[in-house]
């Protein structure tokens with residue numbers, strides 16, 4: 001039998017879906033989300049604006065945003081059995097795996113699991129957005145032998161998320177910087193995790209299953225797991241010179257440097273990284289200590305000079321989260337929580353206009 005032999009390793013450049021959700025327009029240097037540029041949005045809007053944009057196709061009015069925030073707050077409560085499931089996990093479990101388990105178990109609470117209609121799918125997405133911060137934080141807390149923390153409805157969605165993580169009500173500056181990080185992580189066209197979610201959804205599987213698969217995809221160091229790996233790398237040394245030497249040693253050993261490179265941006269800096277770098281600058285100014293920023297900038301210079309590679313979002317998210325006092329094992333779960341809205345929009349779109357993903361192979365096995 002003759003088969004298609006055009007093969008692109010890693011599906012580089014292959015168009016995998018038609019979508020009205022987002023596009024990385026590298027020529028115009030825009031991250032287009034439903035017709036808006038994400039970077040421009042990050043200057044004037046907040047995370048809940050993007051949630052509304054992605055799930056309701058428009059930026060919200062003041063009243064619509066207030067209603068959205070209220071809807072999420074009403075659904076904050078995580079079923080107690082989910083917390084009990086997290087308590088049963090071995091103590092070395094990574095919070096990303098705790099979150100994957102909690103998210104997967106939530107399917108059992110959905111009374112309309114077979115319903116793929118737009119209204120029910122959107123309702124599910126809001127429910128996940130409401131509950132995932134608590135599942136994320138509590139999987140970390142329980143695994144670290146701390147009591148679960150309850151959400152606070154008197155704080156904004158993002159401020160509450162950060163409060164649950166650190167145990168302190170954040171200052172306006174810290175809440176704003178955290179919110180911006182959620183916004184920048186919210187949606188990014190067709191990364192591996194989104195592709196995974198759409199592939200799963202294309203069998204008519206449900207949102208919980210599609211997102212559970214996406215957690216596993218996003219956990220890997222070549223994808224979302226890079227933000228944690230960046231911070232471990234920065235913590236290996238305590239000076240600018242030490243960081244430069246570390247990077248040179250890793251490059252000499254042909255290791256990949258976490259937080260650099262990107263399949264789509266390739267030889268340019270991820271525009272989201274630039275916004276996150278501004279947040280890092282602000283936090284350093286407030287702290288009166290610029291060491292982390294200086295280390296990161298020195299790393300940028302080494303990678304540009306040696307490899308012509310530029311930072312992606314994870315490179316600058318890591319030191320920002322560090323200065324916000326966030327435990328490293330929560331960096332990737334936070335990325336996933338923020339991306340839940342983008343992933344949900346893609347699963348909903350896939351369900352609305354579905355064709356099963358089923359590609360072919362280029363056979364290189366034994367002759368037959």
Ligand SMILES: CC(=O)SCCNC(=O)CCNC(=O)[C@H](O)C(C)(C)COP(=O)(O)OP(=O)(O)OC[C@H]1O[C@@H](n2cnc3c(N)ncnc32)[C@H](O)[C@@H]1OP(=O)(O)O
Nearest residue numbers: 221222223224226256257258259260261262263312313314
């Ligand atoms: C928010 C996000 O999820 S962004 C991605 C986060 N991931 C990371 O930061 C992990 C580090 N980066 C990487 O591994 C890659 O750049 C990826 C996975 C992001 C993109 O990978 P690909 O498009 O498949 O590029 P690929 O891995 O083939 O790299 C192409 C070349 O650049 C080199 N390269 C790419 N990234 C890096 C890096 N971070 N450090 C060192 N070299 C690199 C490769 O070694 C390869 O060199 P070669 O042609 O001499 O063999």
Ligand SMILES: O=C([O-])CC(=O)C(=O)O
Nearest residue numbers: 188190191192263312313
């Ligand atoms: O687009 C990608 O391949 C990875 C990425 O930056 C993201 O998911 O935010």
